[in-house]
Amino acid sequence: MKKRTQPYQKEKWINSLQLPKDVCMGALRVTLTGNSEVWIENYRGILEYTGERILLQARTCQVCLEGSRLSIDYYTNEDMKISGNIVSLTYI
Template identity: 55%
Template sequence: MSRKSNVFKKKSITGKKSVLEKSSAPGRKEQLVESLKLPKDMLLGASILTMTGNHELWVENYKGIIEYTTESIILQAKTGQIAICGCGLVIDYYTNEDMKIIGNIQCIRYL
C-alpha cells in the first residue's frame, strides 16, 4: 500500500500551462474520525454554530475575538475565521469555549 500525505490532480487549462490542484479526498485524520464514529467537532476542533431565527447565535469551539462592533463580529476558529454581520450585534456572554451573540444577524461568512 502506498503512503500519500497530499494527493494532487493535474488540471489542464485551455491555452495555458497545466496546474496542480489539491484533491478533495479526506485526510488521514478525517478518515480515522469517520471510521471510529467519533464526534468531529471534538477531535478536529471544528466550530459549531447554532442559530435561533436571525436573532441568536451560539458559537462553540472558537479561539478568539478578532473584531467586535455592533455591525460585525469576526472570530478566529481553528481552520479560519468566522464573520458575523448584522445590526445591533452584542456578545451576550462568552467563555473560553462558547459564546452567545444576539442582534439582527444578516449573514455568516467563513473567511
C-alpha cells in the same frame, strides 16, 4: 514531497468510528436560532467586535457575523452566544 499523514489519518479514524468532529478535532460548531441568536463553539479568538460586525478566528477559518445591535451576551474560552439582528454569517 512529504505526505499528509497525521491529521489525515486522525480524520479518517474519526470518520470511520462515526465520532463527532467538533469534539475530536476541535472543529467549529455554529448553531443559529432564527436571525437573532447564534452559539459558536470551538473558536480561537475575537478579532473585531462592533454593533454591526463580529469577526472570530476559528482553527481553520474566520467567521464574520454582520447585522445590527450585535452583542456578545456570553463567552468563555470555548463557546459564546451572540444576539442581535443577524443579517449574514460568512466563513472566510
